[in-house]
Amino acid sequence: MTILTLDTRAFIAAAPKGLRAECGGLTPAQFYDRYCEHTGHIRLSDWSLAGNGSAECVATLEFADQLRTFSTTGSPVAAMTSALYDAGYPVEILQFHQRRTEAGTATFVQCEVNGRRGWGAAMADDGAESTIRAMIACVNRIAR
Structure with a gap:
């Protein structure tokens, strides 16, 4: 996994219009804390993507200090x-937006879990890691 230095203003500019409207009064730091926070019930410890054609994701x-490995x-x-x-x-993706920026791939997801909706966002070197991190940020935000 690669950790990127984040230009938060450029990151917000890459967000979809609905999310930009929702976070209009936030500072870049507040945006990051609200939508990209990687602390919460779920944390990503490790992941890998391998295979040709149909990829295997591990x-x-x-979850609450218990590690669980999933392979799909x-x-x-x-x-x-x-x-x-x-x-x-039980997460449902309602909106998915991904944009390549100078800093990496920005992913924005709006999810619903048990009737509650929210946005999550992440930036990473590649689209797969950015997607996974945005989904976790979103579920953590909803589950608070």
């Missing part, structure tokens, strides 16, 4: 959705 997630064939979105569902978080 993610190790930490398919896209990172399908793998993370399946892993979260198996862990008791």
Whole structure:
């Protein structure tokens, strides 16, 4: 996994219009704390993507200090959705936006879990890691 230095203003500018409207009065730091926070019930400990054609995704997630490893064939979105569902978080992706920026790939997801909706966002070197991190940020935000 690669940790990127984040230009938060450029990151916010890459967000979809609905999210930009929702966070209009926030400072870049407040935006990051609200939508990108990587602390909460779920943490990503490790993940990998391998295979040709149909990819195998392996993610190790930490739930309340317990590590659980999930392995699924398919896209990172399908793998993370399946892993979260198996862990008791039936997540539905309502909106998905991904944009390449100078700093990396920005991903913005609006999810619903048990009737509650919210946005999550992440930036990473590649789209798969950015997607996984945005989904976890979103579920953590909803589950608070």
